[in-house]
Amino acid sequence: MPAVGIDISSQSVRFLQFERSHGGAKIKIVGEEKIPEGAYNSEEIHENDRLVKILTDIRERYGFHFVCASLPDEKAYLFKISVPQLSEKEMRDHIELKLEENVPLATSEVLFDYSIISAIRDPKSESALEAAVSVFPKQVAESHARLFAMAGLMPRSFHIAAEAVARALVRRGDAGTYLIVNFGEKKTGIFVVSREVVLFGSTLNFGGEAMTLGIQKHFGVDRAKAVEIKRDASLLADKETMTLFFSLMNPISALRDEINRLYLYWNTHEDRAEEDRAKIDRVILCGGDSRIRGLDEYLSLSLGVPVDLADIWTNAFSLEKYLPSLAHDDSLDYAAAAGLALEGIY
Numbered sequence: 001m002p003a004v005g006i007d008i009s010s011q012s013v014r015f016l017q018f019e020r021s022h023g024g025a026k027i028k029i030v031g032e033e034k035i036p037e038g039a040y041n042s043e044e045i046h047e048n049d050r051l052v053k054i055l056t057d058i059r060e061r062y063g064f065h066f067v068c069a070s071l072p073d074e075k076a077y078l079f080k081i082s083v084p085q086l087s088e089k090e091m092r093d094h095i096e097l098k099l100e101e102n103v104p105l106a107t108s109e110v111l112f113d114y115s116i117i118s119a120i121r122d123p124k125s126e127s128a129l130e131a132a133v134s135v136f137p138k139q140v141a142e143s144h145a146r147l148f149a150m151a152g153l154m155p156r157s158f159h160i161a162a163e164a165v166a167r168a169l170v171r172r173g174d175a176g177t178y179l180i181v182n183f184g185e186k187k188t189g190i191f192v193v194s195r196e197v198v199l200f201g202s203t204l205n206f207g208g209e210a211m212t213l214g215i216q217k218h219f220g221v222d223r224a225k226a227v228e229i230k231r232d233a234s235l236l237a238d239k240e241t242m243t244l245f246f247s248l249m250n251p252i253s254a255l256r257d258e259i260n261r262l263y264l265y266w267n268t269h270e271d272r273a274e275e276d277r278a279k280i281d282r283v284i285l286c287g288g289d290s291r292i293r294g295l296d297e298y299l300s301l302s303l304g305v306p307v308d309l310a311d312i313w314t315n316a317f318s319l320e321k322y323l324p325s326l327a328h329d330d331s332l333d334y335a336a337a338a339g340l341a342l343e344g345i346y
Contacts, residue, residue, distance in 0.1 A: 005340025024317035046146035055151035074203040085128040164339035183287025208289035286310035
């Protein structure tokens with residue numbers, strides 16, 4: 001059942017499908033459709049007729065039926081738990097009993113999944129394993145399922161957007177620990193990935209829109225021109241490029257402070273005493289506004305840790321063997337879609 005990765009945000013629907021090729025994969029389908037302002041509501045998303053039409057039009061245009069789809073980060077709960085070494089069914093039952101201790105929702109109101117991270121090294125511990133648990137409100141998940149059904153699409157799986165992004169950006173088998181910053185127009189997701197598993201995260205009510213407003217105010221231009229400048233700093237002379245960055249200092253400083261808060265929490269929390277709790281190796285930026293000139297250098301100097309722009313093709317193909325139709329700058333918006341699409345080929 002070849003599937004298309006579909007990532008729905010408050011501003012757009014992005015979709016991507018890979019097909020197997022010699023030495024990896026290549027892009028079969030890629031595209032984006034904008035969502036009208038104010039049309040997105042993740043709580044009752046299936047009631048959005050305009051979104052149903054957008055998905056129906058995409059299906060008819062490209063002729064696919066199976067999808068792997070994202071669920072919004074801000075609705076998800078993530079936690080880590082120690083568990084005994086049990087059968088799969090017994091493991092799920094054990095974790096289910098612990099849900100209400102870790103999330104502010106009744107067990108009957110949620111869906112959950114888990115990944116085993118590692119064995120616990122303390123031989124005196126009654127528990128033998130550590131599990132990362134993802135919990136999501138059942139009502140919101142079922143609303144997304146109905147949305148796709150109404151558009152004539154069959155979901156093969158759903159993944160929290162942060163988990164889809166991590167699947168795209170962190171190389172399979174990489175045991176490192178990374179802090180990923182995923183810029184959206186309205187919101188920004190910040191989450192820690194260790195041994196390929198999302199362990200901790202936060203969603204900020206801050207996104208590219210705040211940067212757009214900063215550029216409009218500083219340069220006295222309309223929104224369309226501000227977006228153009230933000231996405232292509234080469235439109236400005238060198239001196240103006242420098243002032244562009246300073247015009248964004250207020251929103252970027254707020255973002256830096258939040259990243260720093262999570263970075264320090266992870267590296268200094270009392271659980272850091274555990275031998276297998278690795279420090280963050282580097283910060284990875286994705287999303288369209290991560291490419292603002294000077295942002296990675298500014299964050300790296302502020303945080304004292306390497307900061308890199310993402311390569312969303314890390315687990316799909318080598319750029320030395322295949323050159324995708326999507327330019328690198330544009331690809332930064334497709335991290336979640338790419339992670340979802342990988343399920344269609346592996």
